[in-house]
Every structure is written in C-alpha cells, then in structure tokens.
Amino acid sequence: xxxxxxxxxxxxxxxxxxxxxxxxxxxxxxxxxxxxxxxxxxxxxxxxxxxxxxxxxxxxxxxxxxxxxxxxxxxxxxxxxxxxxxxxxxxxxxxxxxxxxxxxxxxxxxxxxxxxxxxxxxxxxxxxxxxxxxxxxxxxxxxxxxxxxxxxxxxxxxxxxxxxxxxxxxxxxxxxxxxxxxxxxxxxxxxxxxxxxxxxxxxxxxxxxxxxxxxxxxxxxxxxxxxxxxxxxxxxxxxxxxxxxxxxxxxxxxxxxxxxxxxxxxxxxxxxxxxxxxxxxxxxxxxxxxxxxxxxxxxxxxxxxxxxxxxxxxxxxxxxxxxxxxxxxxxxxxxxxxxxxxxxxxxxxxxxxxxxxxxx
Amino acid sequence: xxxxxxxxxxxxxxxxxxxxxxxxxxxxxxxxxxxxxxxxxxxxxxxxxxxxxxxxxxxxxxxxxxxxxxxxxxxxxxxxxxxxxxxxxxxxxxxxxxxxxxxxxxxxxxxxxxxxxxxxxxxxxxxxxxxxxxxxxxxxxxxxxxxxxxxxxxxxxxxxxxxxxxxxxxxxxxxxxxxxxxxxxxxxxxxxxxxxxxxxxxxxxxxxxxxxxxxxxxxxxxxxxxxxxxxxxxxxxxxxxxxxxxxxxxxxxxxxxxxxxxxxxxxxxxxxxxxxxxxxxxxxxxxxxxxxxxxxxxxxxxxxxxxxxxxxxxxxxxxxxxx
Numbered sequence: 072x073x074x075x076x077x078x079x080x081x082x083x084x085x086x087x088x089x090x091x092x093x094x095x096x097x098x099x100x101x102x103x104x105x106x107x108x109x110x111x112x113x114x115x116x117x118x119x120x121x122x123x124x125x126x127x128x129x130x131x132x133x134x135x136x137x138x139x140x141x142x143x144x145x146x147x148x149x150x151x152x153x154x155x156x157x158x159x160x161x162x163x164x165x166x167x168x169x170x171x172x173x174x175x176x177x178x179x180x181x182x183x184x185x186x187x188x189x190x191x192x193x194x195x196x197x198x199x200x201x202x203x204x205x206x207x208x209x210x211x212x213x214x215x216x217x218x219x220x221x222x223x224x225x226x227x228x229x230x231x232x233x234x235x236x237x238x239x240x241x242x243x244x245x246x247x248x249x250x251x252x253x254x255x256x257x258x259x260x261x262x263x264x265x266x267x268x269x270x271x272x273x274x275x276x277x278x279x280x281x282x283x284x285x286x287x288x289x290x291x292x293x294x295x296x297x298x299x300x301x302x303x304x305x306x307x308x309x310x311x312x313x314x315x316x317x318x319x320x321x322x323x324x325x326x327x328x329x330x331x332x333x334x335x336x337x338x339x340x341x342x343x344x345x346x347x348x349x350x351x352x353x354x355x356x357x358x359x360x361x362x363x364x365x366x367x368x369x370x371x372x373x374x375x376x377x378x379x380x381x382x383x384x385x386x387x388x389x390x391x392x393x394x395x396x397x398x399x400x401x402x403x404x405x406x407x408x409x410x411x412x413x414x415x416x417x418x419x420x421x422x423x424x425x426x427x428x429x430x431x
Numbered sequence: 432x433x434x435x436x437x438x439x440x441x442x443x444x445x446x447x448x449x450x451x452x453x454x455x456x457x458x459x460x461x462x463x464x465x466x467x468x469x470x471x472x473x474x475x476x477x478x479x480x481x482x483x484x485x486x487x488x489x490x491x492x493x494x495x496x497x498x499x500x501x502x503x504x505x506x507x508x509x510x511x512x513x514x515x516x517x518x519x520x521x522x523x524x525x526x527x528x529x530x531x532x533x534x535x536x537x538x539x540x541x542x543x544x545x546x547x548x549x550x551x552x553x554x555x556x557x558x559x560x561x562x563x564x565x566x567x568x569x570x571x572x573x574x575x576x577x578x579x580x581x582x583x584x585x586x587x588x589x590x591x592x593x594x595x596x597x598x599x600x601x602x603x604x605x606x607x608x609x610x611x612x613x614x615x616x617x618x619x620x621x622x623x624x625x626x627x628x629x630x631x632x633x634x635x636x637x638x639x640x641x642x643x644x645x646x647x648x649x650x651x652x653x654x655x656x657x658x659x660x661x662x663x664x665x666x667x668x669x670x671x672x673x674x675x676x677x678x679x680x681x682x683x684x685x686x687x688x689x690x691x692x693x694x695x696x697x698x699x700x701x702x703x704x705x706x707x708x709x710x711x712x713x714x715x716x717x718x719x720x721x722x723x724x725x726x727x728x729x730x731x732x733x734x735x736x737x738x739x740x741x742x743x744x745x746x747x748x749x750x751x752x753x754x
Contacts, residue, residue: 128581129588157648161534165542168534169551172622175615176558179569186572238463246457250464256743257467263669263739264474264732265676267705271728272474275481279721296470303467329456357562360678360709385564385679392568392683400572407565414560 101150108146112138139163183408190405200370205399214406216372217387223376224383225352227291228298233348236302244310245332262300269296270361287376290366294355302351309343346425353417357410359385384410474732481725499689501720510727512691516702521674523610524617532621540629559619567683570612578608582697594694601699604686612680617670624666628659661745668742676735678705704731
C-alpha cells in the first residue's frame with residue numbers, strides 16, 4: 072500500500088481561497104434555508120419510521136434520499152439560483168457516500184471488538200489447540216501456535232524480501248543503471264500478483280517438487296513474493312530523500328561507490344527503511360490464501376521452519392469462521408481482533424518512525 | 432572533461448568506479464533488482480507448464496465451457512463460468528465503488544473542513560489495511576443478513592428487471608453480496624488515488640474557474656475531473672486488479688456453482704477463479720485435479736497482470752503529463 076500525503080501547498084491554498092473572500096458573508100436566508108433543508112426531510116422520515124412499518128432500506132433509499140435531494144435543491148435554488156441545484160446534488164451525495172464508508176468501517180471494527188472480546192483472554196494468546204475441538208468451551212485453548220507460526224513465517228519472508236527489496240531500491244536510486252524504468256515496471260507488475268497465485272507458484276516449485284513440505288519456509292517464500300514490491304517501492308521513496316550532498320561528500324573523501332551506499336546512504340535512511348519493512352510486514356500479515364496452499368494447518372506449536380505444516384493466525388480464522396459451533400466462531404472473532412490489532416500496531420509504528428528524521 | 436560544475440552525480444560515481452569491489456557491488460544489486468522479473472517469469476513459466484496438460488485433455492473447452500467433473504475420463508472441466516464470474520463480481524463491485532469513491536474524494540478535497548478530511552483519510556487508510564479474511568468473517572456474519580434483506584426488497588419491487596430475478600428464493604451466496612464486499616475493498620484504493628489527483632488540481636485553475644463564475648459542479652466537470660481523468664481511471668483499474676484476484680473474502684459469501692451465472696446478480700450461486708482454487712484445493716482428488724487448478728491459476732495470473740500493467744501505464748503516463 073502506498074502512503075499518500077496531502078500536498079501541503081495545495082491544501083493551504085485551498086484553505087486560503089476560502090478565507091480570503093471576506094465579502095462573502097453568509098446571509099441569514101442562507102443559514103435558514105440550509106437548516107430547513109436538513110431538518111424537514113429528517114423529521115418526515117423519522118415520523119414515517121415511528122408510525123409506519125416501511126422497511127428501513129426502502130425508507131432510506133426511496134424516501135429519504137429523494138426528499139433530501141429535493142429539499143437541498145430548493146434551498147440551493149433559493150440562495151444561489153438554478154446554478155446551485157447541481158451543486159446541492161453533489162453535496163448531498165458526497166456526504167452520503169462519506170457516511171456510507173464510515174458506517175461500513177464502524178460496523179467492521181465495532182463487530183470485531185464486540186464479538187472478539189468474548190474469546191480473548193491471556194490463555195487465548197499463549198495456549199495451542201492440541202486438545203481443542205470446535206465444541207470445546209472458551210476456557211481452554213488458544214491461538215498461541217498460530218501467533219508463533221505467523222511470526223515465524225513473517226520473519227522468514229522478511230529475511231528473504233528485505234535484502235532484495237532494498238537492493239532493488241538501491242539499483243533504482245543509487246546505481247541508476249540503464250534498466251531502471253524496466254525494473255520499476257516489473258516491481259509494479261509484481262505488486263499486482265494475486266496472493267493466491269503466489270501461493271500456487273510456491274506450491275508448484277517448492278512443495279509439489281518434493282523439495283520441502285508445506286511449512287513455514289514455503290509459506291515465508293509465498294509471503295516474500297507479496298512483500299517484496301511494497302518494501303522495494305517504499306525503500307525507493309526513502310532513499311530518494313537522502314540528500315545528494317552526503318553521496319558527493321563520501322565520494323569526494325575517496326570512498327568507493329559500494330562503501331558510499333552501505334556506510335553513508337543506507338544508514339542515513341535507516342528509519343525510513345525500517346518503515347518500509349514494517350509496511351511490508353503489515354501488507355502481508357493478514358494474507359490467507361498463500362498460507363492455505365503453502366503452509367498448511369496444524370494444531371500443535373511448530374518451531375521447525377522446514378519440517379511440517381504450520382498454523383498461522385489468518386488460516387486459524389479461516390478454519391473457524393464457518394463452523395457450526397458458537398465457541399469456534401467466537402475464537403475466529405477473537406483471533407481476528409488480535410490480527411487487526413497487530414496490523415494497527417504495525418501501521419502506527421510505521422507512522423511514528425516515518426515521522427522521524429528521514430533523510431534529514 | 433566537461434565542466435566540473437555540470438557533472439552529474441552519476442558521472443562522479445562512475446568516475447569512482449574503477450574499484451573491483453564496486454563492480455561486484457553493482458552487479459549484485461542489479462541482479463537483485465531483476466528478482467521481480469525472475470519471479471514474474473517463474474510464475475508464468477511454471478504455472479504455464481501446468482496449463483499445457485490441461486489444454487491437451489480439454490482443448491479450448493477449458494476456457495469456453497463451464498464444468499468441473501473429475502470422475503469422467505478424461506475429466507470434463509471448463510473454467511469459463513469462473514473467469515466470467517470474476518469479471519461479473521468485479522463489475523458489480525465497480526458499480527458500487529466508483530461513484531462512492533469519487534464522491535468521497537470530492538468531499539475530502541473540496542467540501543469538508545481540513546481537519547475532518549484528515550480524519551477521513553486515516554479512516555480510509557484503516558479500511559485499506561483490513562485483511563481480507565477479516566472482511567470475509569464480517570461479511571459472513573454481519574453483512575449477510577442485512578444484504579439478504581436488501582435483496583429481498585430489490586427482488587420484490589424491481590424483480591421485473593431481468594438482473595433482479597430470483598427463482599430459487601435463496602438470497603445468500605449471491606454475486607451481489609460478493610460484489611459488495613469487493614466494493615468495500617476497492618473503495619479505499621480508488622479513493623486514495625482520486626483524492627491525490629484531485630488535490631493536485633492547480634489552485635490557479637480553481638481560482639480562475641471561480642472568477643469566471645463556475646459553481647462547484649461546473650468546476651468539477653470542466654476543471655478538476657478532466658485534469659485528473661487519467662489518474663482516476665488508473666486508480667479504478669488498480670482496484671479492478673485487486674478485485675479480480677481476491678480470494679478469501681469472496682470464499683465466505685459466494686456459493687460457487689459450475690454453471691455460468693450470466694446476469695442474475697441476486698440469485699444464489701456464481702463463479703470466481705481465485706475462490707475456485709482455494710475451495711477445490713482442500714478436497715483435491717489427485718495430481719490431475721491439482722494440475723487443472725494450477726492451470727486456472729495461470730489464467731487468473733494473466734488476467735490480473737494485463738489489468739495491472741494497463742493501470743500502471745495509465746497512472747505513470749498521467750504522472751508525467753502533470754509534471
């Protein structure tokens with residue numbers, strides 16, 4: 072995922088634009104008509120909701136939205152003339168779309184917290200599922216084995232993809248060979264590989280050939296494919312921020328190119344590179360399909376990365392979602408809560424570190 | 432030698448590259464940089480090799496028919512319904528996600544107070560970070576009952592439109608629900624790109640349009656949207672690429688059927704290549720069926736690769752134009 076920032080200059084000029092129009096005082100008529108346009112449709116729909124038994128979706132889509140559009144249109148026409156009507160349509164729909172997205176997000180996070188907290192307890196984080204069947208009460212068992220598996224797989228994926236990702240970024244920003252546009256193109260194309268295809272690929276070349284079982288190593292390879300583009304692209308952005316003075320300075324002191332990169336440029340971008348790694352980990356940590364194919368499943372705690380199938384948090388959730396036992400489903404919600412908290416921690420870390428002294 | 436002041440950093444670096452260690456370093460780094468190409472080629476070759484036997488037994492029927500019967504000899508297998516299903520789900524997702532994302536981006540850039548826009552940006556980033564398995568879990572337990580209600584109403588009042596027909600009375604596992612989940616995955620991607628593009632509209636152009644008496648709508652219509660068109664289209668294609676490859680979230684809400692569901696969006700049952708792979712993999716009957724799944728994966732890879740390459744070309748070209 073690429074981090075996108077507001078261009079501060081644009082933002083400022085947009086704000087200025089609003090504040091530098093002192094002649095545009097909002098007349099009372101404007102305030103009054105906007106208030107009426109908001110209140111009247113809401114009142115009508117609330118009254119209908121309380122008195123009739125029209126289903127809520129119909130009430131919202133067939134009655135409230137058109138009413139609100141008409142009311143806003145009239146308000147806009149009263150204050151700005153016919154020109155305002157199209158604006159009012161956009162504004163109503165834009166606010167509607169924003170509310171829709173916020174409601175979806177609140178529903179997801181809220182349900183995770185409400186349903187997930189039932190299962191989460193200290194033993195849920197540390198025990199494994201060896202003696203646990205789907206109907207076992209929540210007093211026993213946990214996702215300790217899956218957490219160990221996820222950590223192991225992510226660690227292996229990082230070991231593989233971080234050096235390659237940084238080297239790719241170094242090639243683009245430091246070596247600046249002739250193939251830079253192609254390398255960038257391939258990295259971007261690679262970021263679009265579906266996760267299930269990455270899993271199938273590793274399954275074909277590692278598991279099906281008999282080189283290794285389904286294991287943390289195979290899972291880590293599949294994760295590495297998904298992680299590499301994120302690490303490479305973020306590291307590229309970060310290395311670009313390192314001032315050229317540092318490079319020329321090192322070269323002028325007689326340092327070789329390799330030493331310039333390894334001893335000056337990369338250390339200067341250290342915090343940014345850590346951010347790149349964290350973003351890469353956050354990108355893959357919830358991926359399920361590649362692990363279903365390449366890492367398999369296990370109820371025991373596995374620490375050997377090569378020998379046997381291994382559990383992970385996403386596959387644990389996957390296996391418990393649709394079981395007809397309330398406690399198994401509660402475990403799925405609990406581990407989903409743990410997973411989203413892990414992702415949130417990683418993103419927060421990346422933001423805090425990234426805000427630091429990158430390339431200064 | 433050229434004027435020293437005009438020397439580029441690259442020249443300076445190559446002037447320093449007589450050292451042997453440097454040559455080794457450059458080559459190592461260049462080698463690593465081509466890992467992405469090697470992986471892409473590896474996927475194409477190894478999955479492509481697996482697709483050959485599938486083609487030998489099935490011929491073009493593998494791509495043009497729909498069915499999954501392993502027990503006949505040779506097995507009669509076709510993934511057309513799955514490929515078409517992937518596209519249908521993505522289109523349903525786009526129909527929901529594109530207007531929502533555009534409006535959301537317009538709200539964030541032109542309408543909302545900056546502080547609210549910042550909060551919304553963080554929320555949308557959070558939405559993008561939700562793993563698909565969690566989205567699937569939510570969709571299975573929370574969205575399903577609600578969406579079932581919506582679809583019953585759609586069918587009741589708009590059932591005379593062919594796409595809203597439902598003869599089975601079963602409103603779960605429909606393309607509509609799966610497409611809705613895909614829309615939730617696409618909204619953050621499309622919104623992020625669109626917001627970025629819209630916020631780069633030169634303020635001078637916006638000021639000028641206001642001075643000429645443009646309203647918000649005319650400004651969007653004649654200034655901001657034409658200016659950001661390429662970026663927006665690219666963002667939509669990136670979302671599309673993501674939707675075509677999505678596996679797990681769709682797995683929980685779509686009933687996979689081996690018939691081509693052409694247009695019945697609220698009828699139970701549909702197809703998706705990615706989901707087919709995961710759902711058959713658990714009960715795979717032998718090397719032959721595995722090979723067929725790998726062949727399906729090959730075509731999924733090609734499909735998403737094409738979409739992504741086009742998307743990236745569009746995005747990078749508009750990036751250049753704007754500079």
